[in-house]
Amino acid sequence: MHKIPVCFAFDNKLIEAAGVCFASLLLNAYSDTFYDIYVLHSLTVTLDEVELRRAIAPFKNCNLTLVEVDNSFEDAYEIRHVTKATYYRLLIPEILPQFDKIIYSDVDIIFQNDLSEAFNIDLGDAYVAGVPDIGMNTFCTQYLNDVVKIPKWDYLQAGFLILNLKAMRADGLVSKFKAEATKNYTYQDQDIVNIICAGRKVMLPPYLNVNDCAYIQFYAYKPDLPIWMTEEQILRARRSGNMHYSGYKPWQRYSIAFDLWWEYYRRSAIFDERRYFKFFLDKTSLLDSLSLWKRIKGIARYFVYGRYKG
Numbered sequence: 001m002h003k004i005p006v007c008f009a010f011d012n013k014l015i016e017a018a019g020v021c022f023a024s025l026l027l028n029a030y031s032d033t034f035y036d037i038y039v040l041h042s043l044t045v046t047l048d049e050v051e052l053r054r055a056i057a058p059f060k061n062c063n064l065t066l067v068e069v070d071n072s073f074e075d076a077y078e079i080r081h082v083t084k085a086t087y088y089r090l091l092i093p094e095i096l097p098q099f100d101k102i103i104y105s106d107v108d109i110i111f112q113n114d115l116s117e118a119f120n121i122d123l124g125d126a127y128v129a130g131v132p133d134i135g136m137n138t139f140c141t142q143y144l145n146d147v148v149k150i151p152k153w154d155y156l157q158a159g160f161l162i163l164n165l166k167a168m169r170a171d172g173l174v175s176k177f178k179a180e181a182t183k184n185y186t187y188q189d190q191d192i193v194n195i196i197c198a199g200r201k202v203m204l205p206p207y208l209n210v211n212d213c214a215y216i217q218f219y220a221y222k223p224d225l226p227i228w229m230t231e232e233q234i235l236r237a238r239r240s241g242n243m244h245y246s247g248y249k250p251w252q253r254y255s256i257a258f259d260l261w262w263e264y265y266r267r268s269a270i271f272d273e274r275r276y277f278k279f280f281l282d283k284t285s286l287l288d289s290l291s292l293w294k295r296i297k298g299i300a301r302y303f304v305y306g307r308y309k310g
Helices: 011-025 047-057 082-097 136-140 141-148 167-172 173-180 188-196 214-222 231-240 259-265 273-288 292-306
Strands: 002-009 033-042 063-067 101-105 129-133 156-164 201-203
Touching: 002 011, 002 082, 011 033, 011 047, 011 141, 011 259, 033 082, 063 082, 082 101, 082 167, 082 173, 082 188, 082 231, 101 167, 136 141, 136 214, 141 188, 156 167, 156 188, 156 292, 167 173, 167 201, 173 188, 214 231
Parallel strands: 002 033, 002 101, 033 063, 129 201
Antiparallel strands: 101 156, 129 156
């Protein structure tokens, strides 16, 4: 049995998303994989534990632990409607001292892979491993150069990370994270992780974290990708990558690969027929109100970006 600790951080607004995320994680686990799931949440929030446990109830290969987090980031900078909970991942080395290594993940992700292969990657003396942020490294190079001061293709997307907690504790990284958190970085904790961990990162293959921008780039364009990101890796990311809805959320509106999220919603223990029906009925009503030209554009976007193409 391979026990893999995985940590998430969210509030009650994302309970449904978390339930679907957990279902995808557990449905794609190998028979000998056991996930030790930790959920970080604020002291001031009573998380809906009943709903979370309902989501994992059909599965025997997991354990769920809720962990309260103090107000260490009360003065942290907030922007883009992202809350202070996003900073909680920076406290993991202190909050979970029993682990030397752990996976951190956002809950707006659908997993299509067992995570054993990723977790067993040798981090050496690196602090963190993650997938390069395709959008930032392609379109925001001036920001990376001037503000974050990170070379192109050395900037990680922070929605899925493998953390070397032992090395982080040894070098006092939590204190360094806290010191940076009051600064006005546009991409908040993601910038902080990249800055503090500069020079001690491992690059993961893209299938582990295919966010919206990467999905579009892999399908519609041929970006200037790093030489080590092979065509074989990109093909795997397209066919069976873990889909990260870092932009529009499929449970709120139509988004890139929205049908993949709803597929796992239907397969989850929290599936609600009325919720499912109402979402698509509302979207059908919205489509009926559009002009012919907007309908044509919508259909075109769906076939270019929106469909899941496994």
